Amino acid sequence: MKDVYVVGGALHPAGRHYDKNIDDLAAAVLDKAIADAQADIEALFVASSTAELGNKQQLLGVYVLESLGLDKIPVFRIENGDGSGGAAVVAAYHALRAGEYNCVAVVGVDKPNDVLSNQQQDIYATTLDTHFERYFGFTPLSYAALMAKMYLKKYEYKYEDLARWAVLMHAHGAGNPYAYFRRPVKLEDAVNSEVVSEPLRLYDVGPLADGAAAAVLCNNKKKDGPRILSVTTSTNAVGFNARNEYDVLYSLEEAARSALKKAGITPRDIAAAEVHDSFSIFGALALEGLGIVKRGGALAALREGDLPVNLSGGFKARGNILGATGVYQVVELAWQLMGREFKRVEGNYGVVHSMGGVDRVSTVIVVGL
Amino acid sequence: MKHESVPIYWRNIPQYYRLVAKRCKKCGAVHFPPVVRCRCGSKELEDLELPKEGKLVEFTVLHQVGTDFLKQKPLVVGLVELSNGVRVVGQIVDAQVEKLAPGAKVEVVFRRVVADGKHGLVMYGYKFRPVGL
């Protein structure tokens, strides 16, 4: 089995890119990543959550290649909802491990702002069970709110404890040149923001943003690119109504256990983590799921100070770029380990957590120098 | 969403109207929404209409909604445990939110869920409503 390295990467700033088509936006970052890697790619893995429903484009990979004038390269479209990015990296990783290709690219792109905000809610809600959850008006936010409510009660936290997540994310996002929001916020801003689904407020929700990220992965090391030590994707095939607990991300627990074991590291070795905090509560639960803090301890740890989680600013400050986010996270983490664009983290291992739906599928990717 | 699929609605009518679940003939586990295979491995499943009363486990008041619910917001949505222990998610209607709390007794009611524009189909389904609040 061959090793897999992150050889090149490129990010497009998250935002409202009304002037760019989805294929062109993806093509622009892919072009940059290929140039960064100085390698020819043999296959393209495309991650997107809503290219079809929101941007009305199937076969997106082909149109991305057409925009760059690249011919005859196989394309694979990966859809795992807002966890598509992590899943596409996994698919690319497996192809390289098997020795099928030497170098491939993963591009993640989503442009939620091509539709109106309520249509975004419609589309995001298709990550839920369309017949029995979306139909009745549920959205991912509503479930995050239910989970937050139960979590805060169970561990006797105040809302203020959860609001610190947004404050930390904004503090981190200020150091990310590609983040949607690059300014710190005060706790009182978060605590006084409008209620969107109690107990959650506006600052608990990662804003949907347009963006694209690309990574070139190869099975030979080039320059100083870090290695992908392990990947695991796991699912939670239990509906929200039938779950045993509501303060656990079941899909993450299994993915984390397996990926860390395969990489031969423990949670204590994690120098930086990029987790799927589409809603603040998921960020807290991800810290627990990865084993960085004990169950119920995330908000207490947050109270005590800085944590090396989401140095990108996470979904709150970098933005929620839906299916592209997992690719952003991998590039961000690689750069954090390398000290490129971000301050170099102290340590050699980092993990990415990319999740689709409300704890339906999680991918954990362990990256090491 | 505009132009909801009529066949999708139609085929789910037993669930939407009467909460018809699947019960495993082998281990007795009840599945809602229905499944084709029980976790015990058995594929011998029979229809079971769920009870029409239960209690609220938790709820939230949702202010950001999709296009179908823009004129009904905020939506009260929650998790309900029916009297046989099966849990179902759904909208909570006719509720005075300040009086609502986990453990509140609720009953299943039949309500409009989505109207497909002014000319399309009106789609119905189960919701929950507090009893004695």
Place this chain on the structure above:
Amino acid sequence: MKVGIVSWGAYIPKYRIRTEEVARIWGDDPLRIVDVYLVDEKSVEGIDEDAVTIAVEAARRAIRRAGIDPKKIGAVYAGTESKPYAVKPISSILVDALGLSNNVFAVDMEFACKAGSEGLVAAIGLVKAGQVEYGMTVGTDTSQGEPGEHLEYSASSGGVALIVGRDGVAAELEAVYSYVSDTPDFWRREGSPYPMHGEGFTGEPAYFRHIIGAAKGLMEKYGYKPSDFAYVVFHQPNGRFPVRAASMLNIPMEKIKPGIVVTHIGNTYNASALMGFAKVLDVAKPGDKILLVPFGSGAGSNAFVFTVTDVVQERQKTGVPTVEDMLRDKIYVDYAQYLKMRKMIKLFD
């Protein structure tokens, strides 16, 4: 051969608007309006309710009260003048929502406020003929009244379902008599959102002529006198009409009063007289005779005489909400909320 009402189920939406709140908007004197119509407040359906959902709730309660297998119901009729669809039956939705068999006679009926009671006649006929074991009729409405027009003070929402059969009869049918003529007192044209009516013309030539015609006709034909009845229930477009009809028939007030609901919920159209009937059944004693006379504009009345049986006591103890329970269980809305809930604000669709 005992045929009659096996069970009843009523449903009143939880929301109410006070007459004074409506009068505030349209510059009317609320005291005068209340005095004219004797309607203090009226029921308003929730934003996700319509004549279908109301019918389902009422019907489910009737089935629950009866304790029968819904698959034994062989006919289901919906009487309404507020169908969500011009074409597509409520009755077929009832079939699946109630879990009836597919071998069932089903149709929606229209005769202004009388259709639900005409469904009762049809169900009785099928049961008597031995064609079905049980038949059901539901009177259901989310009645329309043009905003600012006097009809708005009474037009309200509610539903009542009645199950007819031979087994477990709680109120045995003794007699039925109809009285119908072409009297254009009230109508709504195809595609028109609100009905038109003839103001005072809805009184003497319409309501009173047909109610009295049916009630008198029945009493004469079958030999009843007012003193035979423990309760008398008429259609209730407002609080004054049924009282006056009673006095025209020399029926004392105390027999009319228990069945009056219009003061608290307004005119629920197809559920109006049936709601009064359900309220009476909630408290009636074995042996009581009930005269029930619904009325539909256009115009016609059916007069029914029922005798309450011992079974009624069992039916009264089933825990199904009574009309009285629902009259008390309410949430007040203001006029703006009322317009939103009744979908009368012009929106993109």
